[in-house]
Amino acid sequence: MNLQLPTFIAKAGEIMEYTVHPLGDNAVLIELGNEISEGAHQKVQTLTAFLEKHPPDWMIEYIPAYTTVTIFYNPFEIYQLSDGELPFDFICSLIKPLMEELGENKAMEARIVEIPVCYGGEFGPDLDYVAEHNGLTSDEVIDIHSSGSYLVYMIGFAPGFPFIGGMSEQIAAPRRDTPRLKIPERTVGIAGMQTGIYPIETPGGWQLIGRTPVKLFRPMDESPTLLTAGDKIKFKPISLEEYHYWEETDQ
Amino acid sequence: MIKVLKPGLLSSIQDLGRTGYQKFGIIASGAMDPFSHRIANLLAGNEENDPSLEITMMGPALTFEEDTLISICGGDLSPSINGKPIRTWRSVFVKKGSELKFGGCQKGCRAYLAAAGGFAVPEVMNSKSTYLRAGLGGYKGRALKSGDVLETGKPSLQSLKMTEYLSKQLLDKTFVENDWGIASKLIPETAGNPEIRITRGRQFDLFSRESREQLFNHAFEVTAQSDRMGYRLKGPALALSEHAEQISEAVNFGSIQVPPDGNPIVLLADRQTTGGYPKIGQVAAVDLPLLAQAKPGDALRFAEISNEQAQQLLIKREMKLKELKQGIFLKTRGGN
Numbered sequence: 403m404n405l406q407l408p409t410f411i412a413k414a415g416e417i418m419e420y421t422v423h424p425l426g427d428n429a430v431l432i433e434l435g436n437e438i439s440e441g442a443h444q445k446v447q448t449l450t451a452f453l454e455k456h457p458p459d460w461m462i463e464y465i466p467a468y469t470t471v472t473i474f475y476n477p478f479e480i481y482q483l484s485d486g487e488l489p490f491d492f493i494c495s496l497i498k499p500l501m502e503e504l505g506e507n508k509a510m511e512a513r514i515v516e517i518p519v520c521y522g523g524e525f526g527p528d529l530d531y532v533a534e535h536n537g538l539t540s541d542e543v544i545d546i547h548s549s550g551s552y553l554v555y556m557i558g559f560a561p562g563f564p565f566i567g568g569m570s571e572q573i574a575a576p577r578r579d580t581p582r583l584k585i586p587e588r589t590v591g592i593a594g595m596q597t598g599i600y601p602i603e604t605p606g607g608w609q610l611i612g613r614t615p616v617k618l619f620r621p622m623d624e625s626p627t628l629l630t631a632g633d634k635i636k637f638k639p640i641s642l643e644e645y646h647y648w649e650e651t652d653q
Numbered sequence: 654m655i656k657v658l659k660p661g662l663l664s665s666i667q668d669l670g671r672t673g674y675q676k677f678g679i680i681a682s683g684a685m686d687p688f689s690h691r692i693a694n695l696l697a698g699n700e701e702n703d704p705s706l707e708i709t710m711m712g713p714a715l716t717f718e719e720d721t722l723i724s725i726c727g728g729d730l731s732p733s734i735n736g737k738p739i740r741t742w743r744s745v746f747v748k749k750g751s752e753l754k755f756g757g758c759q760k761g762c763r764a765y766l767a768a769a770g771g772f773a774v775p776e777v778m779n780s781k782s783t784y785l786r787a788g789l790g791g792y793k794g795r796a797l798k799s800g801d802v803l804e805t806g807k808p809s810l811q812s813l814k815m816t817e818y819l820s821k822q823l824l825d826k827t828f829v830e831n832d833w834g835i836a837s838k839l840i841p842e843t844a845g846n847p848e849i850r851i852t853r854g855r856q857f858d859l860f861s862r863e864s865r866e867q868l869f870n871h872a873f874e875v876t877a878q879s880d881r882m883g884y885r886l887k888g889p890a891l892a893l894s895e896h897a898e899q900i901s902e903a904v905n906f907g908s909i910q911v912p913p914d915g916n917p918i919v920l921l922a923d924r925q926t927t928g929g930y931p932k933i934g935q936v937a938a939v940d941l942p943l944l945a946q947a948k949p950g951d952a953l954r955f956a957e958i959s960n961e962q963a964q965q966l967l968i969k970r971e972m973k974l975k976e977l978k979q980g981i982f983l984k985t986r987g988g989n
Contacts, residue, residue, distance in 0.1 A: 424852070424960045425903060426935050426938060427937060427939075429905055431855070431902065431903060438900055450676075462672055462673070463674075463675055464675075467901055467927050469902070474672070477964055477967060478971040481964075489964055489968075490960060556901065556927065557678040559925055559927065560925070561679045561787060562677060601678075602787055619787070621787070625677075627678065
């Protein structure tokens with residue numbers, strides 16, 4: 403590992419405001435905003451695009467979230483290479499020029515990912531509940547859900563589980579009082595103002611409205627999840643026949 | 654080759670974790686007590702990250718189908734070979750046909766069995782750790798079952814030197830222990846009710862004054878609802894001074910988060926990558942092995958240290974480990 407300070411690029415560009423915080427002895431959390439917003443998300447995307455393009459040699463990995471990016475490092479290696487400075491302080495001194503360099507970088511353009519969904523029936527046992535709860539018909543719920551434009555703010559909770567923003571208030575529904583012990587993989591659900599898709603079978607309290615034939619978790623692929631933070635999602639209603647056709651051909 | 658006669662309560666293949674994939678929501682996994690895992694590997698002549706078998710509370714029964722150099726570190730779960738107790742924190746050369754069994758938990762609750770060459774399992778996403786919930790990695794993505802057969806990889810030169818030295822002393826015995834082991838001062842004291850050093854969590858200041866005091870003045874019991882994902886603790890209910898929605902962000906090994914019911918959860922090896930509950934504390938990395946050896950019913954006490962102290966303590970421990978590594982190398986290469 404080579405621990406040279408990154409070159410400082412002087413420029414007139416704005417420096418993104420940020421604060422740094424330790425998260426345990428091997429990670430630094432960089433906070434870029436204090437509320438969930440597209441603005442904060444763009445900042446997170448700008449930083450992670452930079453980390454992907456120019457991974458610092460001290461970085462082990464990073465976890466992006468709504469308003470933060472957490473970078474992991476090996477404190478003992480840093481200590482040995484930094485002349486005995488406290489690893490966290492040394493890392494902070496490396497982050498400063500990195501954040502200054504960022505100004506000139508941009509987030510990658512969002513991908514648009516279409517996700518086919520077979521709504522209702524055995525795949526979406528709570529579709530009728532969501533409709534009733536909002537004084538709508540089931541078809542209206544499907545229309546509203548599949549006409550929305552969604553943004554993947556972050557991935558967490560389970561492999562490839564997207565935290566999605568942008569769902570219409572008209573189809574919001576509270577979580578179930580008692581969570582189900584098993585929700586099949588690829589189920590699409592609603593919880594409060596959020597919609598999401600379960601990549602693997604897990605327990606959960608979401609209202610289930612449909613299922614996609616597309617695998618979200620692909621452990622053998624180079625990029626092991628279908629979705630990443632920053633993606634835009636479109637849901638496309640499909641019939642049960644189409645669902646089975648997709649399921650057989652896609653996987 | 655090692656045959657599994659009985660699997661034990663939860664025996665799974667683990668290394669130092671699946672790094673690089675947390676941004677995809679893929680959990681790190683890895684050994685709950687990385688310190689013991691690393692030393693077990695060193696005593697078998699392996700690399701620190703080679704996969705070992707993590708054994709929980711009630712150990713398995715295993716038969717060695719060939720002569721094998723092993724080491725067992727971590728909790729003392731009363732290991733024996735053909736009925737004769739063997740020592741932990743030591744290299745042991747086991748003769749073909751011998752049977753390794755475990756008895757009760759004497760100290761701690763997790764033991765790490767390393768075999769020369771490491772257990773041969775495929776690498777999935779940069780790691781050989783078992784990711785139990787997703788059914789990936791390790792041995793067929795799951796904990797061991799009766800009838801499983803574990804293969805070992807190619808032994809290192811270090812393993813061969815150790816084997817050469819010990820095999821000369823085997824004669825007609827079923828196993829031979831090395832004449833040196835790990836000094837007891839290096840081994841974390843894992844006998845019940847440990848004091849765990851923690852730093853303040855990111856949301857520490859949002860908790861009520863009473864809760865902040867209780868965190869350090871009261872004992873917290875490890876409940877039965879504790880596993881590799883996290884320990885659920887029971888003690889005084891901790892509360893925020895006023896309700897505040899948290900924005901989900903990354904969590905780490907040892908993060909202490911508090912859900913609305915007030916009972917803290919310490920996140921461990923199989924933690925999810927992000928969490929939305931406020932974090933009141935963070936276990937210092939140097940004390941994670943102590944925590945991983947605590948079992949349901951044990952009472953934990955938390956002592957506050959600063960972030961600086963936590964990193965300095967970790968550095969000290971890593972220095973000792975580095976010396977130990979050099980010591981093992983010299984002893985082995987210098988004809989023992």
